[in-house]
Amino acid sequence: MGKWFNRLLDRFSGFLGARKGLLPFIGIVLILVNFILQFYPQAGWWASSNLLLHLGIVLALFGVMLTWLY
Numbered sequence: 300m301g302k303w304f305n306r307l308l309d310r311f312s313g314f315l316g317a318r319k320g321l322l323p324f325i326g327i328v329l330i331l332v333n334f335i336l337q338f339y340p341q342a343g344w345w346a347s348s349n350l351l352l353h354l355g356i357v358l359a360l361f362g363v364m365l366t367w368l369y
Contacts, residue, residue, distance in 0.1 A: 315365055322362025329355030 315321060333351035336342040345351065 312365055315362070319366040320362075322365065323359045326355040326357075326359025326362060329358065 329351045333346070333349060333355065336346040336351070339346065
């Protein structure tokens with residue numbers, strides 16, 4: 300289990316290492332989508348929970364920390 304996860308993480312970080320701005324960009328897009336959903340009453344749970352906002356922040360921070368390594 301440990302070796303498999305280490306190889307997966309190495310491949311994932313190698314893939315994202317060549318595309319340094321991808322995760323922060325996706326995070327910013329998720330934050331903007333959450334902002335837009337606030338104005339639509341049909342959004343319901345998605346807008347009231349701010350799930351996309353929290354996912355976007357975590358993803359952007361993870362992307363910045365991951366690219367800091369390379």
